[in-house]
Amino acid sequence: MHLENVVRDARDPELLGRFWAAALGADPFDGACSRLHLGGGAWLDLCFQPVPDAPTDDPRLHLDLLGGHRQAAVVEELLALGATHADIGQGDVPWVVLADPEGTPFCVMDERPEYTATGPLAALPLDSADPDRDAAFWAALTGWVPVEGTPGTRALRHPAGVGPLLELCPETSPHTAKNRLHLDVRKDTADDEPPQGARRIHDPYDLPWVVYADPSGNEFCVLEPSGD
Template sequence: MATRLVQINMKARDEAALGAFWAEVLDWEMSREGPGVVNLEPKGFSYPDPVAVCIDIVVTDEPKTGKNRVHLDLATTSAAHKAEVVARLRDLGATPVDVGQGDVSWTVLADPDGNEFCVLDWHDPDQDTGPIASVVVDCADPRAMVRFWGEAMDWTVHRVTDDSAVLRSSRGVGPYLQFLRTPDVKTGWNRVHLDLRPYPGDDLEIEAARLRALGATDIDLGDSSIPWKVFADPEGNEFCLLTPR
């Protein structure tokens, strides 16, 4: 049994406005799942498919405080393309932001809701990721995190160092998942988090028990009506285990 990363969940003060921004950024379609929730996925996409990690945007009244511990890295094909992408994103409402990155080759921006993301100047034409090159999670210990997440999901571990660990779908498609060492301390609920889903025919309760045995801890939202499970990984990062599909 195993899970796979199917989407990331973003909180927003205005889910429709933020959804429209990211739909333009990624050239994806936006649909409404229900009140306060919009979904973003590639055009013609059949969910779930590892060729893309989709985005759910959920409305919240809670203000953003501090740097997000989960962010997106956007792919570009060349330095010239990167410059074009950055200019277009700024026209759409993205703003430059300093998170202490110093003199780096990538560009750090924030979306209209303040969520940080990066525009890279690297792209591997033999391993096309789509517009999202990677989903990046800040952590204290990449080696410990990849031990958990490498067992939690059926994704393949590509690289592990003291500073970062990288995984990708076992099918060799879609974005990478990177755990990046940072000195920042987690405070409060992550405004952006990962959503995992078991495969069709798997049992949600059995998969939840497997994740607990690996080191996940339950988070009680006080709502017994929700069909999914909410957990924290060994460093306290919240994630959801959705129903099998």
């Protein structure tokens, strides 16, 4: 299997799709989706699915954008696109917390050696009850490999050494509600199955995917092979 999509619940998918495509320099396609090219032929798609109500949860997965020495300029560019400053109790920290046009927080990061050459999306921090265990789970699920991450986390990256880090971060509270952001993986062959520790939480009905939870309860979808 391979990691294919970052999926966000949205009241206005096209509005958020335009914002995030512009924020990350991704290529829009299919209405509310865009493709972020990571280099070396690797990519991630950003997809926005409609929901009737605004989410109220604290997101267990969020986006960390590359700032570094351009942090202040990147923040100004994002504010011009429709982002706003956000206070989530972060206090005095070297990164900047913003919210997208529907209020979901994300961060513009300070200079960090682990984010060298990631491109505009530096990291995908995911809450975990056991980062060591969950890093092994997501490595087996996606084929991403361990790398040095932010202190206190366990990090994975595309085996080509491109794109963002998937950072398993110690959770501050257990998973209790559907997350507004989740990841999709796609089977490489019809026989692929998630690794031990995955819990199936929805039947496929007539949909070309099945919803699972990782060992910490974070939802993810398994898509059928593309047929390409």
